Amino acid sequence: MTRPTLGYLGPAGTFTEQAVFTQPDLAAMHHVQFGTIVEVLRAAESGEIDYGFAAIENMIEGSVNATIDTLAFDAELLIQREVIINVNLNLLVHPGVGLDDIEHVRSYPVAYAQCRRYLADRLPNAAIEATNSTADAARELADSGRRDTAAIAPSRAAEVYGLEMLAPDIEDHPENQTRFVLVGRDGITTPSGHDKTSILIYQREDAPGSLIGILQEFAARRINLTKLESRPTRKGLGDYCFLVDCEGHIADEVVGDALRNVHMKQGRVKFLGSYPSAYGSEEVQQVNRDGVGEADTWLADLRDRITGP
Missing domain, CATH: 3.30.70.260 (ACT domain)
Incomplete structure (x- = not known):
């Protein structure tokens, strides 16, 4: 029997993927990753995929406008489920790298902005550099092999890219959560x-x-x-x-x-x-x-x- 197809925001190792893997039935589906949330939702509406999965609200940042506006104005889809996960940010490095080795910290701007206290206390001299996503920061670090650089990313990214979690849960607000929705064309x-x-x-x-x-x-x-x-x-x-x-x-x-x-x-x-x-x-x-x-x-x-x- 053909497995249903689930689309979500890529690349591998995003918080969205981490949320997907909290649901056994969604984790068992065939996965397709897209570059933007709008692409995910449009693919679900067109039938290219069976279901779309996207963030819709964050406790600190508020609503995810790309998801809300696409569902409201541009797509005929129905929400089938909501999933809420804790947003825990971690300092990822290559195995054996210590805090004293780190000269650069890379991540998505929203993510490192939520880790200001840790960075100021533990890595005050490190250069903070922006990437397109937290997962991209982990992927680029894994590909580069650099031992003077750390990435701020979810734990799923450490698993996917073979990195070590040097410091877990470095976010300023450990109570932070993100809400995701599963959408389909009907039902x-x-x-x-x-x-x-x-x-x-x-x-x-x-x-x-x-x-x-x-x-x-x-x-x-x-x-x-x-x-x-x-x-x-x-x-x-x-x-x-x-x-x-x-x-x-x-x-x-x-x-x-x-x-x-x-x-x-x-x-x-x-x-x-x-x-x-x-x-x-x-x-x-x-x-x-x-x-x-x-x-x-x-x-x-x-x-x-x-x-x-």
């Missing part, structure tokens, strides 16, 4: 009992109270929003739409009712997917699933008692 995952729904809302008109009107549809049904972000529509200055993540699944009556009312009263809604939420501990997720199951059973029992006139 909404079945409710898990601990789900999230993502939509894009275009206002029907720019008028006072229009955003309040949208939010009230969720508040009135006690639906918690986990993300609310405005994005320019590309139609004119000051013309914005709203990206909304909410708790629940489109199969849930209360979520479906809220989306129907927003679509009917407030503006056009682009559905981006309902999928299992990765937030919360496994214990919390199980409590939510159990609660939904018990509530469904209770409601079904009441409806079974409905009799005709």
